[in-house]
Amino acid sequence: MPDFVRLAAHPLRWRLLTELAVSDYRVRELVELAGQSQNLVSYHLRLLRDGGLVTARRSSYDARDSYYHLDLERCAHGLAAAGAALHPALRLTPAPAPVVRGRRPAVLFTCTGNSARSPIAEALLRQRAGGHVEVTSAGSHPRPRLHPHAVRVLRDDHGIDLANQRPRHLGTMADRRFDYVISLCDKVREVCPDFGGRPRRIHWSVPDPADGEQPVFARTVAEIGTRVHHLLPLLTSQEVQP
Template structure:
């Protein structure tokens, strides 16, 4: 029996595959999926020279999977962030490129099932007037009542920023009108499974909340420091909500996974 091979034009390898298949780049993606980091921290985590880490970070930035922002604590530093939404869509496009039956639609992460002990999550920023209370409200909103969530600041302001309150009310129907900022010291002695800093400055000041607390950093600029007014707060709420949606599966204990 003879087989006739039909030659078809070679399809280009999807960009996500080209970027992610390199072992060091995959390691960098894996680390950045958990938290935002500075270059020197990534150098320690992946145990490679800084010039090599910077080179591969630049390729990931050029590919649109990773972005960087100047640190608000030290402008000489930059924090790197993995765009999980872009990764989800890139993976879906990669499946479609392989076979039409692999057309995938990225599904938004769902609230975790109720575990025996609800995970406790603390969000921190400097003033506890915008970023951390926004994250607290959104995680409580999306967590379906199965999580313990709090927020606090190292130097709390007298009240929440009115544009933060407005952005949550208009975008999600969440009312924080009566909530007041609180100091990190008011939570001394409490245990949190996850402590998430949203401010580069407070990351260095946040106290420990138990030996087993997982420290995560989201490097998010203070919307009150921008000139865009309410637009900056609406944009910040959207970014935090994206991060919160992808945090939910991380908070689900492995044994609770379906």
């Protein structure tokens, strides 16, 4: 039996995979979502970690806690391998380009300084959505300017120019309506205000690259780019009401 099928076939592990497919969570949150004991959830999370489908990262807000993250790329490869192992005709093919119905979904990315992670996510989603998504970013304690390494990596590797963009404060977004509010910082997740319209809250636990050199920023852009790649079909797969 292919490893992915063996790991995903258990009902509780499948529930954990489906929850983590959307957002990063702490153990106690997964316990609440799954309605199972912490010991049982932790045991199955360990199996998923041992199988390489799930990773854990210490929270930058409370280092005693950890956020769990699903590796969607590894899941995609596992699904493809399982299909091909069963029959050659079951090899996965790329999904068709999604079509947006109704108004454009509105997305807000947040982090603390709005100088690296959230503007990186904003820029990558805007580029890849081709005008089909309304996207912006803001921070709880915005820095005076974007980090020069973030600007440089986006310009050199992705052809995105953010030279004239300045960090924004979350307070300036108070009157705007969003369909998705996505935090990329464990600290800002704890202080992010509520927004009208009950947007869907998603968390991506991404380490702050601010103290690193340019290669660190390149890795951060790559991680956020992978997450944006898997976010886009979610944004465009359902009709957004006016």
